[in-house]
Amino acid sequence: MRRKSKDLKVEEPKEKSRVFFLAGTDTGVGKTMAVLALASLLREKGASVGVFKPVQSGVGDAEFLKRHLGLEDDLREINPYFAPEPLSPHLAFRRQGVRVRIPRIKKALDVIRSRYDIVLVEGAGGLLVPIVGNYLMADLARDIDADLVLVSRLGLGTINHSLLTVNEARRRGLRVAGVLFSDAGGKRGLSEKTNPRAVRELSGVxxxxxxxxLTRFDERSVCVNSRRMIDVRPLWGRVLPPAAPRSSSAKGLWATRGPASGVTRPDLLARWDKQYVWHPFTQMKDWVAGEPLVIDRGEGSYLIDAQGRRYLDGVSSLWVTVHGHRKRELDEALKAQAGKIAHSTMLGLSNTPAIGLAKRLIEIAPRGLEKVFYSDNGSTSVEIAVKMAYQYWQNIGRTRKIGIAHLANSYHGDTLGSVSIGGIDLFHKVYRKLIFRTIRVEMPDGYRDQDWAGALDRFERMVERDHAKIAALVVEPIVQGAAGMIMWPKGILKRFEMICRRHDIFLICDEVATGFGRTGRMFACEHENVRPDFLCMAKGITGGYLPLAVTLTTRRVFDGFVFPYEDMKTFFHGHTYTGNPLACAVALRNIELFKEERVIERLQSKIKFLASELQCLKTLSCVGDIRQRGFMVGVELVRDKRTKEPFPWEGRVGARVCEKARDFGVILRPLGNVIVLMPPLSITRQEIRLLINALERAITAIIPEMKEVDG
Ligand SMILES: Cc1ncc(COP(=O)(O)O)c(C=O)c1O
Known part of the structure; x- marks a missing residue:
């Protein structure tokens, strides 16, 4: 029998609503109750919600939903095809002599869509159930451009069924918005308690x-009983506010919400990103050709995109996140400070959090550092140190000491001053004529060249000759991050310190990347009891919350600037947001958390665990080297393990592995052929396993492609 609608004309306004397609992992898993609960909860948020059952065989799901949701639509509109026998639709309708027409289903859906902000489409059985001929439920979900909500049983066996369906959905290009479990009311054992988490972690959905x-089906009871059990935010995030407000007579959610300020619909965001945003360190030609991953929120070690997909943050959002995303204490510190003041200038004024933080930083920093100068990013923190070191010697009359020495393959940021003391050709070569002259110190990479002693001897000889002209040496202590996670053996940093001391050259330690626990100690200098003249910090200083940087220095340097004003020896440098109170308040709380949660102590066993998990990568044919210092890891991919021959950089092998890792639910970012792992310090052992597993799978998947590059 075919349900006929009186009027299949699409009503005004024609603006399309969001469609979620509910598919089961099996038949009889509780889809109808899931529709009832989701509809009730989404309505509670303010949206108008309709339902649609394209084909129904046997039971009266459509009637049930119409009745309990109080829908005014004609039953024939909600469910255009009905067959009384409880069989697979393709068979049920064939036995009825009814030919199911897909265009008719789509037209009927359009009618419902024109009336609601959100339409929940209830499939029949699982994704691969045929509707007519070889046209499957999955085909319909794709053709109506729906986001998929998978309804799965709660008990034993659900992991397998859920993952199989998620994989199949992805393979068919469907967007999976979430998995919803259905509780049949049985006893809750260990499987029921732990399976949802396992599904989330293994699928990334x-x-x-x-x-x-549910025993009572009225909307209020359903809401009361479901509210604490179901989180509709991943669906809500996909619902589209229109680009312009509807007329005041329009019904529904968007009539009462303003225009597009809070748009989170993934396809629209992706389009606008390509239209308006220029991304850093990104070839935009490739970017606009690809599918941008738009992060909407975070939670612990995870990033969650605008489609609700979860990814383990394998690089701590560019090496900054410490205690995880949405750390309650940091959120609260931020809110509390926002309740007082967001910003006041440090030029001619001071502010409470900046003073408190400066005091605390001096307490935790290596001895000898007594003064804190604020800025707002790593590059400026290093530039400030360089300018201070240079000006110090000018101020005290040793005007020939102007040379800045730095390591040949160093990275200290992207402003012109920090580019001057950088040595990564790919980033810096083009600016060569714009930058100031420096003294480049060649150092080994520790993998292809290990002659550390030779390099240090050459440095010392140069210093013995030229020290009267050298103001400072800038180094990234112990781990040179952007150079490809180069890790120094013990003693190198100490020797640099001794040479500098002996010849009255300032030692500037750039701990932008290594600071705040990254190497297993609060600061890398602590490993060798080194006391630099300048210590630069940024990245982890706010636990990954806000841009803030500091340059710490000694009283000696500070005193070199304390003169009568008319001597013109003031340090004339300061950024608008210097010492921003919001950032300082969060940084202060971040440091307290290190102590309260014994972060560094608890990190030690996780560092060992990470080291043991990394072992499995060693056997992979293209993994040449695995370098680790604390929670800083570099996995170098090579064309030939024996000769250590690198892959040509144009092949973007590292980038391809990282792109692949996303399929396994992990975000990574490479440095050329080196895959960087820098997880939040709060990562759990289970998440470490997931991280390494995803990397292993990504490398394994890319190896055949690498061979082509080899070609
Ligand atoms: C050692 C080091 N110094 C400086 C910087 C520059 O920091 P920012 O990007 O905040 O300017 C970086 C950034 O990665 C870094 O690793």
Whole structure:
């Protein structure tokens, strides 16, 4: 029998609503109850929600939903095809002599869509159930451009069924918005308690929660019983506010919400990103050709994109996140400070959090550092140190000491001053004529060249000759991050310090990357009890919350600037947001958390665990070297393991591995052929396993392609 609608004309306004397609991992898993619960909860948020059942065989799901959701649509509109026998639709309708027409289903859906902000489409059975001929439920979900919500049983066996369906959905290009479990009301054993989490971690798909065993079906009771069990935010995030407000007579959610300020619809965001945003360190030609991954929120070690997909943050959002995303204490510190003041200038004024933080930083920094100068990013923190070192010697009359020495393959940031003391040709070569002259110190990379002693001897000889002209040496202590995670053996940093001391050259330690626990100690200098003249910090200083940087220095340097004003020896440098109170308040709380949660102590066993998990990569044919210092890891991919021959940089092998890792739910970012792992310090052992597993799978998947590059 075919349900006929009186009027299949699409009503005004024609603006399309968001469609979620609910598919089961099996038949009879509780899809109808899931529709009822989701519709009730989404309505509670303010959206108008309709339902649609394209084909129904046997049971009266459409009637049930119409009745309990109080829908005014004609039953024939909600469900255009009905067959009384409980069989697979393709068979049920064939036996009825009814030919199911897909265009008719789509047209009927359009009618419902024109009336609601959100339409929940209830499939029949699982994704691969045929509707007519070889046209499957999955085909319909794709053709109506729906986001998929997978409804799965709660008990034993659900991991396998859920993952199989998620994989198949992805293979078919469907967007999976979330998995919702259905509680049949049985006993809750260990499987029921732990499976949703396992599914979330293994699939990387948001778990919306569990539909409780409902006994009362009115909307209020459903909401009361489901509210704490189901999180509809991953679905809500996909719902589109229109680009312009509707007329005041329009019904529904967007009539009462303003225009597009809070748009989170993934396809629109992706389009606008390509249209308006220029990304750093990114060839935009490739970017606009690809699919941008748009992060909408974070939670612990995870990033969650605008489609609700979860990714383990394997690089701590560019080496900054310490205690994880949305750390309650940091959120609260930020809110508390926002309740007082967001910003006041440090030029001619001071502010409470900046003073408190400066004091605390001096307490935790290596001895000898007594003064704190604020800025707002790593590059400026290093530039400030360089300018201070240079001006110090000018101020005290040793005007020939102007040379700045730095390591040949160093990286200290992207402003012109820090580019001057950088040596990564790919980034810096083009600016060569714009930057100032420096003294480049060649050092080994520790993998292809290990002659550290020879390099240090050459440095010392140069210093013995030229020290009267050298103001400072700038180094990234112990780990040279951007150069490809180069790790120094013990003693190198100490020797640099001794040479500098002996010849009255300032030692500037750039701990922008290594600071705040990254190497297993609060600061890398601590490993060798080194006391630099300048210590630069940024990245982890706010736990990954806000841009803030500091340059710490000694009283000696400070005193070299304390003169009568008319001597013109003031340090004339300061950024608008210097010492920003919001950032300082969060940084202060971040440091307290290190102590309260014994972060460094607890990190030690995780560092060992990470080291043991990394071992499995050693056997892979293209993994040449695995370097680790604390929670800083570089996995170098090579064309030939024996000769250590690198892959040609144009092949973007590292980038391809990282792109692949996303398929396994992990975000990584390479440095050329070196895959960087820099997880948040708060990562759990299970998440470390996931991280390494994803990397292993990504490398394994890319190896055949690498061979082509080899070609
Ligand atoms: C050692 C080091 N110094 C300086 C910087 C520059 O920091 P920012 O990007 O905040 O300017 C970086 C950035 O990665 C770094 O690793």
């Amino acid at each position: 948001a778990v919306l929660g569990t539909v409780p065993h």
